[in-house]
Amino acid sequence: MGTAEFGYVERASRLRGAVVWSKRSRRHGPARILPDGCMDVIHSDGELYVAGPDTTAHLSWSAAGQRSVAVRFAPGQGPALLGVPAWELRDQRVPLRALWSETTARRLTERLDEAADPAAELESVLLRMAADREPDPLAPRLTARLRAGWTVAGIAAEVGLSERQLHRRGLALYGYGLKTLARILRLQDALGLARGGVAYAAAAASAGYADQAHLARDVKALAGVPMQALLQRAA
Known part of the structure; x- marks a missing residue:
């Protein structure tokens, strides 16, 4: 590098x-x-x-x-x-x-x-x-399912765990439950599209938000600043 x-x-x-x-x-x-x-x-x-x-x-x-x-x-x-x-x-x-x-x-x-x-x-x-500390093989699978829009209930059924067991697994792997991780991943996906020039409304829809207003609320809650200010500072 x-x-x-x-x-x-x-x-x-x-x-x-x-x-x-x-x-x-x-x-x-x-x-x-x-x-x-x-x-x-x-x-x-x-x-x-x-x-x-x-x-x-x-x-x-x-x-x-x-x-x-x-x-x-x-x-x-x-x-x-x-x-x-x-x-x-x-x-x-x-x-x-x-x-x-x-x-x-x-x-x-x-x-x-x-x-x-x-x-x-x-x-x-x-x-x-x-070399002798293998990560939990379930982590990439859970992350991929969340990025694809799966519900926590659907993931739990697929991997054979109760939702409570899956929540505890998520805390150990990610620091928080899968619903929180899904929200964070969705925000990252939307911001990645917006940084690439995709219109905010289209970025929101592609990332799985209900609408642009939903994305704006999540940006303010998770990033602490409005989306336009966030992207301008990054630039």
Whole structure:
């Protein structure tokens, strides 16, 4: 991965379903991070921490020129490698030393501080760890069903679990129940279309919203700002 002098770049990871990303902040101040059902292991300014699954937008503060690199796990894929259920990290930023041993976290941080390509180094370390920590195979299936518009009841019947059992499984995998994850995924799908130039009403319909007003309400609730302001800031 080539790192841009400023801005954000990402590539597919060798870890299944994950993404490796790198960012150098353009200015001092906050960036609005939207919920996406994912978990990230992030190295920034000599610190190594985990970003848990968010339920609403998170404001991340950084200084101009600050560099961050990370591996972002697909929804439901992070808990097995990190060794902690996702609900324990919901809406939190947690130092890695709080999840792993102090010695392990310190040694990894030092390696990343000294690495010529810290993003690739972080990916390699996590890839080795993942060799004997298989993620729950149900997670990609659940995520795909939700993206396709399945109801929670329909998914529960297909996978042979009660809705209560499925809810507990969702908490461990995603940090919240499947209905919340479906809402977050739907918002991400609609915003992706809108960023690509699709009209708001068409983006809402394609993502499964009742209408554009429904999409606008979800954007305000989950992102904290109106859709037009959100897209203008992203641009």
